Amino acid sequence: MPAPRDIAKHWFAARGWKPFAFQKAVWAAVKRGESGLLHASTGAGKTYALWFAALQHLAPPPAPAVAPATKRKPPMAPLTVLWITPMRALAADTLRALQRPIDDLNIPWSLGLRTGDTGSSERARQGRRLPSTLVTTPESLTLLLTRENAATELASVRLVVVDEWHELLGNKRGVQLQLALARLRSWQPGLMVWGISATLGNQLQAQQVLLPAGDGISVQGEKAKTLLVDTLLPETIERFPWAGHMGLRMLKQVAAQIEACNSCLVFTNTRAQAEVWYQALLEARPDWAGLIALHHSSLARETRDWVEQALKEGQLRAVVCTSSLDLGVDFLPVERVLQIGSAKGVARLMQRAGRSGHAPGRPSRVTLVPTHSLELVEAAAAQAAVAARHIEAREPPHKPLDVLVQHLVSMALGGGFEPPALLDEVRSTWAYRDLSDEEWTWALAFVRHGGHSLTAYPDYQRVAPDAEGRWRVPDARLARRHRMSIGTIVSDASLQLKFWSKGGGGRTLGNVEEGFIARLRPGDGFLFAGRLLELVRVENMTAYVKRSTARKAAVPRWNGGRMPLSSELADAVVAQLDAAARGEYQSPALQAVRPLLELQGQWSALPTSHTLLAETLKSREGWHLFLYPFAGRQVHLGLASLLAWRLSQSKPLSFSIAVNDYGLELLSATAVDWPQALASDWLSPDNLLHDVLASLNAGELALRRFREIARISGLVFGGYPGAQKSTRQVQASSGLFFEVFKQYDAGNLLLGQAQEEVLRQELDVQHLEHTLQRLQQRRLDIHSIKRATPLAFPLMVERFRESLSSEKLADRIQRMVNDLEQAAGPEEGA
Template identity: 75%
Template sequence: MNPPSRTARQTPEPAGLGERWFADKAWQPFPFQREVWQAIAAGESGLLHATTGAGKTYAVWLGALARFADGGTASKPAPLTVLWITPMRALAADTARALQAPLDELGIRWSLGLRTGDTDSAERARQSRRLPSVLVTTPESLTLLLTRADAREAFAGLRMLVVDEWHELLGNKRGAQLQLALARLRRWHPGLVAWGLSATLGNQPHALKVLVYPGHGRLVQGKVPKDLRIDTLLPAAIDRFPWAGHLGLKMLPQVVAEIDSAATSLVFTNTRSQSELWYQAILEARPDWAGLIALHHGSLAREVRDWVELGLKKGQLKAVVCTSSLDLGVDFLPVERVLQVGSPKGVARLMQRAGRSGHAPGRPSRVTLVPTHSLELVEAAAAQRAVAEQRIEARSAPDKPLDVLVQHLVSMALGGGFRPDDLRDEVRQCWSYRNLRDDEWAWALAFVRHGGHSLTAYPDYQRVEPDEQGLWRVPSRRIAQRHRMSIGTIVSDAALHVRYWTKGGAGGSLGSVEEGFIARLRPGDCFLFAGRLLELVRVENMTAYVRRATGRKAAVPRWNGGRMPLSSELADAVVEQLGEASRGHFDTPEMQLARPLLEVQMRWSALPTETTLLAETHKSREGWHLFLYPFAGRHVHLGLASLLAWRMARRAPVTFSIAVNDYGLELLSATEVDWSAALGPTLFSPDDLLHDVLGSLNAGELARRRFREIARIAGLVFSGYPGAQKSARQLQASSGLFFDVFRQYDPDNLLLTQAQEEVLRQELDVDRLARTLQRLQARRLDLQAVARPTPLAFPLLVERFRESLSSEKLADRIARMLRDLEKAAGPGGAPSDAPVLIEQEPAKRPRTPRARKDGRPRVKKKASEG
């Protein structure tokens, strides 16, 4: 969103609106900006993939103004002409500020408005009377606008649609929702110009095709030289037996020093709970920074987020601890430094966050990785190489999410009504629904008309009816109101509002927190939220009332999203680094620091490489351990561990305990297993994969949980009215009832099929699991019998202990294990005859396993936080 650089280029005389505006500022456009201007002038659609901070916004925005800004007066601005879609509220507000500047300076009589979940009722009322010339909004708000009875008239002047950060929407249901809205707008305006913007897409042709389908568009590459610096904050020393988070806040003094060295910094964390902890820790380390550092994440109140964003804009804040809420395209010029606490988990995410600093052409962007455990040093070295080689993750659009289609049918019935054949043809103009079958369409129509085969007797599910002219509409005002309130359920979570409790009743709002966390607290318990220590007073009407607390131990809210898996691209780069280490190459500062850890691993066992699959077997008092290191991410490892346990149990009855992290998995049996004979090609065969995966897991229960989201999107369950929302438990019970009814009386219901497919594709990532199995079959098995747990095995043991220890503190157990393992490793890492505690003091006495009557193994699963 920043102006191009002022470096000299061979440039023709400024011509046209864009050239004139740039010349007035003594700037010169990049070639890709001119290419976009020319394409828009010719009425073309396309995708602009350009370096972060290179000026993507001005490329598309000035092209839109040059082509379409030919009307409007001060008293009556032009009608709605451009829709600007953003995936996040913070990005929407920032975009609106960026778009306003050229309007003011060029004297264009266009009005500009913002429409998101944060928009107040007064502004919504104004927009109901007349939409602004330019509307910055989200996919959910756009769909809501399309439910207006006069939607076609309201969008009559629309000429162009821009999707910012298209990669963020491409691969999920919100993107499918946007595709359906685009199809409706293209039906009304066949010449509609559509452009997508992104800086981090690994499969750009696919992203372009999804955006412009079924038409064609231009892919513009805006490669501008950018100095992207990635370094690592190296700890003074590391443990040779790491576990998740063991460095963590030990890095606090160095992080504080880095923040102190820059005018303004962003400290990114992967979870909201982590951001709360780091904000509090930094404030305790530097109390003089009170008022100069802030916290930003999606659960905070809008007023808090707005204050933080404005403070960053004006350079008034020293640092902001944040999550992905400030990831995307937000323009904060004063930001000099970005620190990433913990693994970035993906190459694209790291590049996005790095781009928040030096957000302008000609300015370097710098991100510093802060490892939270020793193996993240290897990840840091791998991430630097992956970024240098542009190994950016690919994203694919979902295939026929029928819950989104059902919601869309009711939306279109509200927005003036529809004729089934016309709407079917329109829906098939979306890439995600291009293969929609006639029987699937007929099922969707029947479902919104009378609830399908099993809900015919219930009026609440008779949502759409054809009128005398054959136009399908929503006959009930109550159903219409409920549907409009449910359109945002694609992204909503079950949450409670957090408010201060005062003598007079409710006080100011602090934000929202997941209901599952509050449900575990009792009045009087304390927790950290919004950077404050709070005491829970009471819970009432989906609101948690709190007051300030002091000097008491606090819990930290744990929101969903903390188990983000390592991407394939970053995982492959990590294995390459380990392969080089196995050959004696430690070429980076990170690898040099990790060298003692890796040398212990090599002395006691081996390192995984690009051509080998490392498996370690170990006998302890707990039983027989198998440690396997595919480096495929936690989701795949959970599915793989369950699959291996299932296949082993079909050969002989056996019980396994399972632990997984991003690097590998552990299978623990109380009875002896001959892993040297078992680990053959058939165990890793991708044949009958779906059958075996479904057999190895409680797939019915997984599908039941997944069905809750599907039921909400499809309108089967209603979250409640403002101030009287239903709890997560109520929603789960309601959706579970539908799930059971459908399974018993309507087994062919396509929403059941969708739930099972989403479990396989999203929770277990079965496609990546299949690729992993094929890759493992091609690798040479490196089976090592180890006398004691190795550095790679140690994190998996810790994750299992997190669940199994009760009377003994986990920290105490880990400390004793570390002392014995370090003694066994010796000063140089050589094994010694010292006893290893884990072989002498089991966490539990193993029990004799019993097989199920149906032959299925008794598997205890634990997907670790890694």
């Protein structure tokens, strides 16, 4: 048996491993009681860097290998380590990884898992005694903090490890975790907190958010992991591409790549695309039944668990998946990754690539599969950006008051709080470091009686001071409601999907968004979990289905399918176009798309980093402007609305708008002198905030943001199990609150938060301002075109997608492509 503090050396040596310098640095830092951020490449050994630090310096010494029969097992240590993960799949995988050294070294430490998937019996067992190490999520940690004896149960925690910190850094779940960590620090001043990350573009800020006291250290991994990025080139290149394809024309080539390796992951950007690709692969290769699988977050937990375990054991040739397998799940058999369509971001692509070769020293390989020709340019750009490690920054939210309100009620449940002490605790977090006294007073009033307009309603009198001045939740019913609402910092309403059974109790398949099911009638077919299903009935937030024999079926379209192109990847795309404008086509992907780019140059010009390309066109529809800032879909939406509004101030005009990640289209039925308009100050960043709010239906956008805020802050309750409210009911309730606050409580800070989130998240005004400043530094390159160019064509398709009704979109597009191909003439070498 190794000496108590040599267990890492012993365990590593038994496997023929040697600890890396960064792992030793973490072990030494934890021995000194320090906190920090560990940034190292995927598969480099980050998990064991923190885990063996805990085992060597916080765990009891290993127990004897064989205890005498007359002796009892050594008592398990109290809860000492909290391991926070952002995803349930990652939590289960982490637990398995942590268990191995415990078993091998016979360390008297118990491990447990606490997520939304944890069963009632395990929850009850943890209610009696928490394990020595608990792997959990931010929501489940907050739920633990709402227990009356939380201060006693969690006061023994000495180390918190936040895995995949970059995934939490930029959203409200990360803020929820910041507040939870502040509470733990108040109980354990010497608490060590460590973040683990592999893809961060703003490491210093990420460390400051996690460790706001500034007492942490930064540990960097050995070296950047070798990432091999290549592109699967299509057999033919269309010169007039358009977005929206599933990419199935690449099916034959993708199947050949899958067959050429023992195990791979096929990543898609949406669950709908994953469903379609899984079904298409099975139809193309029926002999792969049982050898390929489907994985996304809407599938039942049992299905996801089976897929993950089978993949680990090397039983599967391929898994078609979404971001549900993005994060640090350890699948050693996976040799390579295929990415269907653009990953839209450098960090996302690197994260997915890291699912292959997930071991120290092994390279990771990702093959990009373009779904249309312009994605070949993105592929070349992504390869260059990955090589240069141009990783996106994750911007943390600032002072979301809905999360603060939820936290106040949670802390009132968890033993109660005294406002002055809790205020100091809240202000110790990065998110609320500049919380004003007025905002704090408003938040206390809001949880005590609902603010100015809800004082008369008992349901909003959630917290009140007791006789000793300690604020608590006095009503057991409101306490139950709040605990059920802690996980609302996330998602859209969904329905449970079950097989129909006359006796009830049909098998659960997973969850699907309510908005999709609402568009179906009983008897309609759809594709889910790789099966053709038929809707039978909807009852109590459950959609009952049976197997269908229909040949065609709808595919659920979950929200979030249009991820915007990141700034870093957009800049990399422009750099590739710069090279093409100089006649340099160095990468295979750029060489393949050369005919398209040369046609763009012949009919107009290529965008560059020094020019702002604008194309004007007069057609039967009216006067078109195509503009190519390459700033991403969200910024282009704000920019298009801003331009349209500013132009309409000089004379009455109405516009149709279309945007994609590369540019925008404005179409007016009235004549517009586009060169004169662009030569004026329409692109000025002056008075930006006023003009953006005036150019859009800001009230409707704010209402949409307010729906989420209302759920998080506890204004709207989603219902009890078996009696959940529908999305329409939740929307109606939040809309009512929105209007009441506007009329009778205009100073309600949640209204201001809704507008701020619109500007920051929906429109990305800060990025829009930066884009306008950049555009003013570029030379305007205006071209009057006779027909839609390869870059303009996809923008026209985006507009048709929203407006066509009697004519099928595909028919209209094909007719346009035929006309344009005739105008372009035969392609050389085709």
